[in-house]
Amino acid sequence: MTLLRPEWRRKRAQMQDQQSTAKAAIPDVDLMGMIGLLPADEHERFLRVREFLQRRVRPESIGFWNREEFPFELLPELAELGLGELQVDGSSLLFKGLMYFEVARADVSLSALVGIHNELIVGMIDRLGSAAQRERWLPGLRSFRELGAFALTEPDHGSDIAGGLETTAELVDGEWVINGAKRWIGSGTIADFALVWARDVADQRIKGFIVETDRPGYSATKIEHKMGLRIMQNAHIVLDQVRIPEANLLPGASDFAAANELLRDSRAWVGWQAAGIQFGTFDIARDYALERIQFGRPLAKFQLIQLSLSEILGNASASLALMLQFARMQEQGDAQMVQAAMAKATTTRLARESVAKGRALLGGNGVTSDYEMAKLFGDAEILYSYEGTYEINSLIVARAMTGVGAFV
Ligand SMILES: Cc1cc2nc3c(=O)[nH]c(=O)nc-3n(C[C@H](O)[C@H](O)[C@H](O)COP(=O)(O)OP(=O)(O)OC[C@H]3O[C@@H](n4cnc5c(N)ncnc54)[C@H](O)[C@@H]3O)c2cc1C
Numbered sequence: 001m002t003l004l005r006p007e008w009r010r011k012r013a014q015m016q017d018q019q020s021t022a023k024a025a026i027p028d029v030d031l032m033g034m035i036g037l038l039p040a041d042e043h044e045r046f047l048r049v050r051e052f053l054q055r056r057v058r059p060e061s062i063g064f065w066n067r068e069e070f071p072f073e074l075l076p077e078l079a080e081l082g083l084g085e086l087q088v089d090g091s092s093l094l095f096k097g098l099m100y101f102e103v104a105r106a107d108v109s110l111s112a113l114v115g116i117h118n119e120l121i122v123g124m125i126d127r128l129g130s131a132a133q134r135e136r137w138l139p140g141l142r143s144f145r146e147l148g149a150f151a152l153t154e155p156d157h158g159s160d161i162a163g164g165l166e167t168t169a170e171l172v173d174g175e176w177v178i179n180g181a182k183r184w185i186g187s188g189t190i191a192d193f194a195l196v197w198a199r200d201v202a203d204q205r206i207k208g209f210i211v212e213t214d215r216p217g218y219s220a221t222k223i224e225h226k227m228g229l230r231i232m233q234n235a236h237i238v239l240d241q242v243r244i245p246e247a248n249l250l251p252g253a254s255d256f257a258a259a260n261e262l263l264r265d266s267r268a269w270v271g272w273q274a275a276g277i278q279f280g281t282f283d284i285a286r287d288y289a290l291e292r293i294q295f296g297r298p299l300a301k302f303q304l305i306q307l308s309l310s311e312i313l314g315n316a317s318a319s320l321a322l323m324l325q326f327a328r329m330q331e332q333g334d335a336q337m338v339q340a341a342m343a344k345a346t347t348t349r350l351a352r353e354s355v356a357k358g359r360a361l362l363g364g365n366g367v368t369s370d371y372e373m374a375k376l377f378g379d380a381e382i383l384y385s386y387e388g389t390y391e392i393n394s395l396i397v398a399r400a401m402t403g404v405g406a407f408v
Contacts, residue, residue: 026290029282032317034324035098042095049081049099053106061107065230065375070190071110075144078114085142087118088126093327097272101320104276105283108379109231111273116186117141119266121148124195124208127262128252133210137193149191151182151211151237159392162256165206167239169198169249176209176249178217178242184386188213188220188235196239197256208253209244217242228378260337265330268340270387271323274347277376277383278316281358284373285309288362299361308357315354319347338400345393348384355380 030036038046057074064071082089083103086096096118104111122141125133125148140146157164167180178198188194196211211218220235252258286309289300299305326343329335355377359366362373369375384390392407399405 026286029279029286029313029316031313032321034317034320037324038095038098039092042092045082046095046098046102049083050102052077052081053102057103057110058106061110061231062369062372062375065107065109066369068224068226068230070231070233074110078110079142079144083114084117084144085122086114087122088138088142093330094324097269097323097327100269100272101276101279101323104273105280107231108273108277108376108383109229111276112186112229112232112382115266115269115273116150117144117147119262119269120150121195123262123265124150124250124253124259125210128208128250128258129210130247130251132247133250137210140192146192147187147190149185149187149194149213149235151185151188151194151196153182153184155181155183155236159389162206165197165199167196167198168201169207169209170201171246174246175243176246178209178211178239178244180239182235182237182239184223185220185235185237186232188237189222189233194218194237195250198239205254206256208250208259210248210250211239211242211244215242215244226378226382228375228380228382230378264335264337264340267337267344267387267393268323268326268330268335270383271319271326271340271343271347274344274351274380274383275316275319275323277351277380278312278319278354281354281373281376282309282312282316284371284376285312285358285361288365288371288373292363292365305361308361312354312357315350319350322347336400338397341388341393341396344387345390345397348380348390351380352384 035043035046056077060071078084083099086099100111100115103114122138125137125141129137137146137148141148152161154161154166157166167178167182170177178196180198182188182196185194191213193210193212196209197206198209199205200207213220217240218237219240220237223234223236226234289305289309290298292299322343326335326339329339355373358373359377362371365371366373395407
């Protein structure tokens with residue numbers, strides 16, 4: 001379903017009358033049958049969620065994206081579909097990944113919300129939290145009644161955050177006192193708590209803390225005018241003498257290395273998003289190529305347009321195939337940071353290429369979000385740079401393959 005301007009809708013209706021037989025013959029985009037790898041019950045659930053996302057989320061997301069607004073009203077419906085608890089409801093890793101993929105195909109910002117929520121918030125509290133923290137937060141998180149924000153990046157430290165992190169935590173009279181600043185933090189202005197990574201001044205280790213956002217000294221300012229992921233409310237956060245109970249330290253996160261496995265998986269999660277955005281790109285480009293008439297015939301009739309369509313679908317399918325193999329390695333316990341980094345870097349490089357081809361295919365209409373493609377074009381840039389930039393992930397791969405680190 002492509003979102004078309006009124007005159008296009010009329011033209012499309014006329015064309016559909018004339019070409020109904022040809023339209024009916026258009027095959028599903030999953031040429032390699034990858035969705036079919038899901039077992040029957042998950043496959044049925046997947047199709048139900050897809051229908052909802054395409055019907056309810058995708059059309060409305062353009063307006064929210066343009067206005068940089070968060071669609072709070074969608075949260076109960078997303079919760080109803082189980083998207084708030086993918087991490088802990090016993091879903092297979094393949095299903096979870098394909099959910100991230102399918103949400104991204106409809107809207108990348110929402111897939112960022114669902115992914116960060118499951119991988120970095122629910123996952124961290126479930127695996128690294130205390131019994132009391134799990135009891136306090138998991139029910140609200142699972143039903144999207146409450147949200148968390150993952151606060152690692154700082155104004156002066158992005159790629160070098162592991163070594164450079166400056167936010168401090170000091171245990172004073174049975175309370176942690178947190179000081180510092182965080183930047184780019186997703187949901188930072190709307191979350192109930194932030195999972196803040198800070199350096200314990202006593203032992204210099206980086207630890208994870210639950211900081212409720214209504215604590216005195218916590219302030220979050222929305223970062224506006226982003227070129228992509230505009231629905232996600234990213235924040236600049238200042239932590240000024242924020243006092244939290246001693247019990248707000250995540251017991252399993254008393255060392256940054258403890259979070260490594262979850263950070264590896266969240267890196268790979270972006271690969272599912274990158275595959276999803278490319279299938280979304282193909283959906284839009286194919287519809288447009290069939291509908292837009294130039295030189296008296298649909299664009300789809302021109303060989304160069306067919307080449308672009310074929311390349312976009314090839315990139316998209318290769319990205320999804322890479323992610324399916326990554327999920328298989330995760331299931332077998334074989335996935336390491338190097339594979340996550342390779343999957344993230346490769347799929348986002350291909351996504352950038354695919355959206356550029358899609359944008360060009362729509363000509364002038366490719367530069368306005370009214371035709372949706374420009375939204376995907378901007379979103380792909382974020383995928384390329386967050387959760388470890390393309391360059392940093394490439395350095396991780398090449399270090400593993402040569403034994404030589406080239407970061408500094
Ligand atoms: C929309 C958005 C959402 C985000 N959400 C979150 C979030 O929810 N929580 C969170 O904690 N963070 C979040 N981030 C932060 C994100 O992870 C960082 O932007 C990312 O890690 C890069 O850091 P930086 O922006 O400081 O870039 P820098 O580290 O300053 O890098 C700038 C450029 O230099 C390159 N570079 C850096 N070091 C090297 C090197 N050694 N060799 C070669 N090239 C190098 C980089 O690849 C990049 O091209 C988000 C970012 C964005 C844009």
